[in-house]
Amino acid sequence: MQPNIRPExxxxxxxxxxxxxxxxxxxxxxxxxxxxxxxxxxxxxxLYKELVDMxxxxxxxxxxxxxxxxxxxxxxxxxxxxxxxYFMQKHLFGHVNVDQSQVFLPDGxxxxxxxxxxxxxxxxxxxxxxxxxxLGIGLNGHIGFNEPGESFVAETRYVPLTEITxxxxxxxxxxxxxxxxxxxxxxxRSIMMAQHILLLVSGEAKAAILRDSLFGPITxxxxxxxxxxxxxxxxxxxxxxxxxxx
Ligand code: F6R
Numbered sequence: 001m002q003p004n005i006r007p008e009x010x011x012x013x014x015x016x017x018x019x020x021x022x023x024x025x026x027x028x029x030x031x032x033x034x035x036x037x038x039x040x041x042x043x044x045x046x047l048y049k050e051l052v053d054m055x056x057x058x059x060x061x062x063x064x065x066x067x068x069x070x071x072x073x074x075x076x077x078x079x080x081x082x083x084x085x086y087f088m089q090k091h092l093f094g095h096v097n098v099d100q101s102q103v104f105l106p107d108g109x110x111x112x113x114x115x116x117x118x119x120x121x122x123x124x125x126x127x128x129x130x131x132x133x134x135l136g137i138g139l140n141g142h143i144g145f146n147e148p149g150e151s152f153v154a155e156t157r158y159v160p161l162t163e164i165t166x167x168x169x170x171x172x173x174x175x176x177x178x179x180x181x182x183x184x185x186x187x188x189r190s191i192m193m194a195q196h197i198l199l200l201v202s203g204e205a206k207a208a209i210l211r212d213s214l215f216g217p218i219t220x221x222x223x224x225x226x227x228x229x230x231x232x233x234x235x236x237x238x239x240x241x242x243x244x245x246x
Contacts, residue, residue, distance in 0.1 A: 017046025
């Protein structure tokens with residue numbers, strides 16, 4: 001493993017979530033007024049539950065931090081139970097003492113998604129570097145909604161979702177007509193500016209793409225492979241996801 005990539009292989013999803021939460025919580029303690037990057041998806045739900053517990057039992061303090069999420073579907077209203085805004089309130093922000101005026105996600109209801117993407121990018125730059133960015137990984141290697149083939153220097157933008165991503169996320173949309181086919185996503189350039197990346201990976205289905213991302217050629221065809229070029233990546237996984245790492 002390259003020295004810039006620190007693997008933390010845990011026995012199961014629960015211990016993976018605990019480990020990820022400990023690493024993230026320590027960064028909040030070290031930088032109580034810092035800017036932090038969040039992800040949605042199934043993988044970080046356990047980590048967010050641990051952070052809520054740490055807030056309730058150990059007074060982990062979110063009051064000074066600024067938060068940016070990677071992405072949001074488009075079009076979607078904030079109050080929709082499928083929005084990533086709703087997801088973050090449900091799993092984390094609604095249960096901790098974060099300053100809600102410092103919680104940022106792209107606005108999935110903006111009239112012009114391209115302008116919204118640019119405005120989001122500007123806000124990110126105004127907030128300074130992220131201390132740590134949580135990432136999950138798609139089955140096709142996407143990070144955020146940067147799908148295979150996207151430029152490594154792309155900034156926040158409005159993107160169509162690929163078939164593989166639509167299929168993977170369809171389980172959250174019992175009525176397929178509700179599923180947006182586009183998103184606004186932070187670009188790889190913005191993700192790579194974070195001081196640390198916390199990549200969370202769980203389950204056997206992700207084992208091959210994790211191996212390809214960490215050991216394969218660095219190529220936009222596998223967006224997560226760009227992480228090999230980041231100075232500090234912590235990969236917290238369960239043993240199934242790590243099963244093909246050497
Ligand atoms: C979520 C995101 C996506 C997910 C990825 C994995 O904000 O940007 O890249 O991290 O699709 O999703 P799960 O965890 O549901 O397998």
